[in-house]
Amino acid sequence: MKKYIILFFLTLFVFSSAACEKEEQTYDQSGEIEESAKQEYSGAIYTVRTEYEDGTYALRDYREDGIIFAERLYDGNFLKSESFYGFDGQLEQQINYRQNGDVLTDTLYTVNGREVIAKGYDKNGAYTGKTVTSLNINDLVESVVVYNKDGVLNEEYFYGYDSQLRCIREESVSYENNIACVTVIQTLDPENGEVLLEETVQYTPFGAFVLHEVYEYRDDDIILVEKYDVNGNSLPIEQ
Known part of the structure; x- marks a missing residue:
């Protein structure tokens, strides 16, 4: 149970591989952010590539002000997930993919005070349920509440x-x-x-x-x- 919760916590707030980091490389590029991003941004960006010991790697795009804009996690040529962030650096959307490129899950995030609400959708866009994460005054996770698509309580974590x-x-x-x-x-x-x-x-x-x-x-x-x-x-x- 503890392992599950830790993984759940890391997935919700970090969205990076659980493997150890091996090296980082940084390079500059200019141009438009891809159309799939949730907020429009034109201007210089820089991308940080982080490789992991299990062979996966992440590409993270940052704006000129240093705030993350997008993140992509790869396993070889396989795009495992994409994450998109708002101008305040808050996570707004994460898409997980199957190896054939089909969407596995699509999760939209909204922040309401100290609550982070994650609404999930399947590959066809059907609503699958939501998770509400509450943070304490130290921005640590205080509780996680999981509801199914019908709004019925499934799980709680404290x-x-x-x-x-x-x-x-x-x-x-x-x-x-x-x-x-x-x-x-x-x-x-x-x-x-x-x-x-x-x-x-x-x-x-x-x-x-x-x-x-x-x-x-x-x-x-x-x-x-x-x-x-x-x-x-x-x-x-x-x-």
């Missing part, structure tokens, strides 16, 4: 930080039939982000209790340390 702004708590809630079926709360090591403790509460889509367990992560072992019944009473743990 994050807690210490006084040094390090993430120490992650909570995910999955819904079915408007019932919180699975809740997972992870306590993290602020130094390295590794999971120290994980609490899971599970219900069926009809609201029937399934389990409530707490696991402790010790080196390479995951150990059941607490177990509760439907009323929250502690249960014996088999050794």
Whole structure:
């Protein structure tokens, strides 16, 4: 779960490859920005090419004022994704492609105060749902709420930080039939982000209790340390 959330967070705010950067090259060019950009801009731009150890590379276009305008991620000759930014540097659109060049997903972003709203569309332009990300006063992700195309709540994620702004708590809630079926709360090591403790509460889509367990992560072992019944009473743990 933690890995999924981290990847989700990076995809939403960074849109770069997860591989390590190898080198950067910068070169100048002039002319019009391609027509697919969301805001018109004429003038000198410069492009930064960043290569990654997995063979992918990104091309990022910047305006004269240094604000990013567009980004393209390639795997060889395959264009994996394009991202377009407004004049304020805020992400406005990201398009992901299949290897045959067809659109896989198209996501439009709007900013409302400390909320970032991402609306998704499929290759035919049909609406697929939205994700609302809320930031705290330190511009760190406080919560992520995911809705399906019908506006029904699918998932929620919540994050807690210490006084040094390090993430120490992650909570995910999955819904079915408007019932919180699975809740997972992870306590993290602020130094390295590794999971120290994980609490899971599970219900069926009809609201029937399934389990409530707490696991402790010790080196390479995951150990059941607490177990509760439907009323929250502690249960014996088999050794």
